[in-house]
Amino acid sequence: MKDAAIGIFDSGVGGLTVLRALAERLPGESFLYLGDTARLPYGTKSAETVSRYAVQAAAALVKRRVKLLVIACNTASAVALPALQAAFADIPVIGVVAPGAQAAVEAAPDGPIAVIATEGTVRGGAYARAIHARAPHIEVLQQACPLFVPLAEEGLTDGDLAAAVARHYLEQMRKAAPKCLVLGCTHFPALKAVIASAMGPGVALVDSAATTAMAVERQLKSSGALRDGGAPAIQFLVTDAPDRFARVSRIFLGAPVDPGAVEPIDLQ
């Protein structure tokens, strides 16, 4: 299984920020990325629906013989990780919430820690639980920021409009003076500059991408599954037409994706 790809599942394009961190940290590995673009976004949907979608999507990756599953979508990690780990007990399934919580606790060991995320992630409370599992005394503040998702997908990541939306969501949170802010949705790193500006100085911004890549490396090393040769490859699967995915991916991956390298599949 060493030469098998690492499977990465996301609701759409945002998880490409996680793919990017993984490819940088593990340049010898191959990756198979699946974006459920026909059913995105997950952030406004119920935990039951997100779990059902996530298990269907992960099954498509497992069928193609991946050696490890990364759940890049924060909402799916927050509400569907137990269902995924139960459904695919034969391979490691790593979500982004625990690595993100770990990064936050390291950045602000005494808190307070602020978490911004989708409606679904905030409602589920998984970040607060993961932070409290590591440091029960830390005060955790949460805020859903749903408009950040379409803003990032439209490429409106700076300028007056992005700044106004960031101020709208973060005004109250800024007053609580957190030491660290978790970017608890894969879309939010694209808006890092306006979020930092709205929060003011002295707030460490962390996202899950880098710490998730570290967790994946640790897991592969400990199980002897780290790849030791061969040509790495990155392939993309999507559930809607490839063109919009290829176009919007540039915002999150930092490089364009060739629409010809994107294969449409049907999960239903």
Added chain:
Amino acid sequence: MKDAAIGIFDSGVGGLTVLRALAERLPGESFLYLGDTARLPYGTKSAETVSRYAVQAAAALVKRRVKLLVIACNTASAVALPALQAAFADIPVIGVVAPGAQAAVEAAPDGPIAVIATEGTVRGGAYARAIHARAPHIEVLQQACPLFVPLAEEGLTDGDLAAAVARHYLEQMRKAAPKCLVLGCTHFPALKAVIASAMGPGVALVDSAATTAMAVERQLKSSGALRDGGAPAIQFLVTDAPDRFARVSRIFLGAPVDPGAVEPIDLQ
């Protein structure tokens, strides 16, 4: 079939603006409304995926014996109406694009006419075709306004943020000085005030809800299917959990929906 309900299909909650106009114009009729909340939004998805979803959803309404189908979703009307009319040839299928185009041509017989809509509706060009079918000489301007959808669903329908987003999308269109602006997405009537302000005076804003209700009345009268007695009823079907639908529906229906009156169904 006179006593059968009128089926209304939408991608989610926005179509409730069409239900509202229908219930006002046809107070003796019963309505069965289906919102495909597990797969919304449709506006960023491909024509193929939207057509597939629309036919699945309409089949669920037809199975419950509706006498007429209203496609309240502009995107589905714009890209899937021929597929729906072919799949359900036994009952009238009425979309919102033709009635909206008719209202626009009546409001501005010499143009120019501006159309704001989702990415999918703009890309498909159905409004321009429907306007030109009625008045080939009219200049048609189009602009996709994707952020209006989540803004409306969050209830951010007035205030500085909504005004800033409206200015962002409409600044160029205002310079073209259209005589009429079509609100080509069911979410947009909720933002009517900020849209009117961004366009300036002298621009007639039209949406499809009232003219679609007139088209439905005309169709029922001509086929003798107008209901002539009995207690009217409104029922709701959704594909995701009912709670968010019931909460957000108030913005579009103008009245709260009891979550108990909303039945979850599975289309897949």
